[in-house]
Amino acid sequence: MIWANLESVYFIGVGGIGMSALARYFVSQGKAVAGYDRVSTALTDKLSREGIDIHFEDRSQLIPKEFRNPDRTLVIYTPAVPEKHQQLNYFRRGGFRVIKRSVALGEVFNTGRGIGVAGTHGKTSISTMLAHILHSSTLGCNAFLGGISKNSSSNLYLDPASKVIVAEADEYDRSFHTLLPEIAVVSSMDADHLDIYHTVENLRLGFETFISQIREKGKLIHKFGLTPAVPYHVERFTYSVDQKEADYHADSMEPNGLLGYAFTVVAPNLVFPTIKLQIPGLLNVENALAAIAVAHQLGIAPETIALALSEYKGVERRFDVRVCCDGAIYIDDYAHHPTEIKAFLSSVKALFPHKKITGIFQPHLFTRTRDFADEFARSLEMLDELILMEIYPAREEPIPGVTSGMLLEKIRMDEKVLISREQLLRVVKERNPELLVSMGAGDINQFRGPLKEWFLRR
Incomplete structure (x- = not known):
């Protein structure tokens, strides 16, 4: 067990959404926790207030004394950390056990009744909905989430009395291969992370593994x-918003309030009572169906599921309506793949068919921008006006010829502009949009607060 005989756990990249959930878990287990991250954020500030010692310089001298015993300290790092990282190499040379986040998550996950939620899109929303349903039931759960639940204000659910563990099964770097689930969800298998898989067929094989x-x-x-190919020992169920051949499908769908949807669910030998979602977007009806199917297979009563979903508030940065008042609308979303952008903008257009949509997009990764440039262009053309930011590199080095300027040229649109992050607030204010959306998986999230504040003041 990774926690046996441990006194301390050190995280390299502690401010990542997945890493921070694990860090919080080890704090709950009574371990001393500290770590490094590249930049200070609202999340690292919260972690510090929770007792985690965090610093932002890559110097081995900053590692606290109590984390320098290789027999009592576990080191967990994210694949986004470069191999030349000083602290990472200090621990490796010192004989510490140094493991990736996915390995640590797997060792925790595989001790319980694991529910792994996989898919190139939708993992976070499905996992968070499911965790909320289970937490509202007598079954309970522990959950490691890829976003901040608006119900719990955290990315971690803890219930020492429950053996159920919900976790996102991330396909990047084949991380989900460390998980041995009792129940698995696969929401999508669209081409992505081709820097890792190289071909769509290899990606498919990754999911099938x-x-x-x-x-x-x-x-x-x-x-x-x-x-997907499914082993004989595994029982299979399907879900769909509109395909009645699916085992779990929506029926009698209608608007619920300003933004949500009400619908019934047809399940094997059962019709659920009406589900009333407060959160917007048809894509969230689909995500809810996946969570409903898992909860139903775990034996949770339909009435309990329906009540929990009626109280579900959503996830930060997933169709996150930041402002909706007095004709001003601002919605933020994590969409960073062409398929996600298309689904998100389709839902926005369905809710606000007569409004001009201005969109901010920050591309994420040079490889993804290169591999899907044409698809990004077609998805972004759904906007009426585009404010395009420079590519957020994350773990990557620049690729010659792969720039936001290259992408901008492919987009057939009159109202489009390429800006630096320093120009963003000024450009938005000059355009004074009636409906603004922001999209991306990079540091665009740092503008959510300032944009909301400006919308409410204007």
Whole structure:
């Protein structure tokens, strides 16, 4: 066990959304926790207030004394950290156990009744909805989330009395291959992370390897229309918003309030009472169906599921309505793949069909921008006006010829502009949009607060 005989856990990249959930978990287990991150954020500020010692310089001298015993300290790092990182190499040379986040998560996850939520899109929303349903039931759960739940204001659910563990099964770097789930969800298998998989077929094989690791008498729940190979020992169920051949599908859908949807769910040998979602977007109806299917297979009563979802408030940065008042609308979303952008903007247009939509987009990764440039262009053309930011590199070095300028040239649109992050607030104010959306997985999230504040003041 990774926690046996441990006194301390050190995180390199502690401010990442997945890393921070694990850090909080180890604090709950009574371990001393500290770590490094590249920049200070609202999340690292919260972690510091929770007792985690964090610094922002890559110098081995800053590692606290109590984290320098290799027999009592575990070191966890994110793949985004470069190999030349000083602290990472200090621990490796010192004989410490140094493991990736996915390995640490797997060692925790595999001790319980693991529910792994996979898919190139939708993981965070499905996981958070499911965690909220389970937390509202007598079954309870522990959950490691890829976003901040608006119900709990955290990315971690803890219930020492529950053996259920919900976790996002991340396909990047084949991280989900460390998980051995009792129930697995696959929401999508669209081409992505081709820097890792190289081909769509390899990506598919990656998902099928994850599916093959479902435990004996386990279950797979996947979106209707996907056709992964499924082992004989695994029971399969499907879900869909509009395909009535799916095992779980929506029916009698209608608006619920200003932004949400009400619908019934047809399940195997059962019709659920009306589900009333407060959160917007048809894509969230689909995400809810996946969470409903898992909860139902775990034996939770339909009435409990319906009540929990009626109280569900959503996830930060997932169709996150920041402002909606007096004709001013600002919605933020994590969309960073062409398919996600298309789904997000389709939902926005369905809710506000007569409004001009101004969108800010920050591309994430040079490889993703290169591999899907044409697809990004077509998705972004759904906007009426585009404010395009420079590519956020994350873990990558620049690729010659791959720039936001290259992407801008491919986008067939009259109202489009390329800006630096320093220009963003000024450009938005000059355009004075009636409906603004921001999209991306980089540091664009740092503008959510200032943009909301300006909208409310103007």
